[in-house]
């Protein structure tokens with residue numbers, strides 16, 4: 001009797017040890033691996049446009065898109081206004097949490113980390129004044145992050161003003177919507193290792209995810225993978241119709257409509273009459289109208305603008 005009890009105690013200790021070890025491996029090994037792989041330019045672009053955290057966080061607890069960076073396309077130098085080759089810059093306004101690769105340069109891998117610190121001056125980034133970043137390539141074709149505020153004197157305000165609203169993308173706030181609205185119940189951001197690749201494009205590579213949080217791979221899929229959706233469909237108009245009511249462009253779609261992301265008013269500040277729209281749409285479905293009612297153009301500060309900017313960044 002006594003003997004049996006001791007065996008039981010020993011067994012449970014071994015069991016706890018094995019469980020604890022396997023949990024440690026699961027939780028900590030991935031971070032060792034990520035540190036030993038250099039971030040690709042894809043990973044750098046992604047973490048710079050998506051920001052420090054695009055899921056739940058204290059900086060944006062309700063997933064409303066607070067404290068998110070902006071990605072802009074610059075066609076002129078923000079300091080002297082001279083035309084330059086189109087360049088993407090990532091704008092972290094005052095108070096926006098800095099991207100992961102800058103907060104934790106180990107995430108970039110040893111080579112990218114060294115270049116980003118030595119040539120890119122990322123350790124001089126400042127959350128209190130705001131910082132502008134670039135993805136750069138050195139003469140040996142190695143990528144790194146550059147703090148353009150330190151190296152070129154670019155300020156967040158100057159860069160936003162030079163780029164203009166039409167060249168400014170709210171993709172990070174849009175990624176929060178992807179999380180909040182549960183798009184991931186149906187869509188993945190990870191083509192599977194099957195014939196998928198022929199349809200949905202190349203799978204990601206090792207190093208493409210360094211510093212991204214959350215990765216939003218998705219798990220269960222009822223709809224197309226959208227990791228590269230903007231490469232096969234770059235029409236903002238189509239996206240607008242599809243989000244307002246997917247049945248306008250795909251008659252049998254099971255995707256829910258996201259018309260409420262338009263908010264109360266359209267681009268001209270006119271109140272959107274959703275009830276009237278539905279009534280006219282139902283007439284169209286019953287054959288009493290030849291065309292469906294027109295989808296209102298969204299306002300510049302609407303949530304749908306952020307979501308479409310996010311989708312258009314999935315190339």
Ligand code: HEC
Nearest residue numbers: 181182183185186222223224229233246250253254255256
């Ligand atoms: C209930 C499942 C479901 C949810 C939730 C859902 N979708 Fe979809 N989505 C689909 C299906 C099915 C299709 C394919 C048919 C179609 O185009 O509507 C689709 C198509 C798309 C496409 C076009 C894909 C392509 O290959 O051209 C995009 C982009 C898209 N969805 C984005 C989103 C976003 C962003 C959200 C969250 C705001 C979302 N979807 C939520 C089911 C869903």
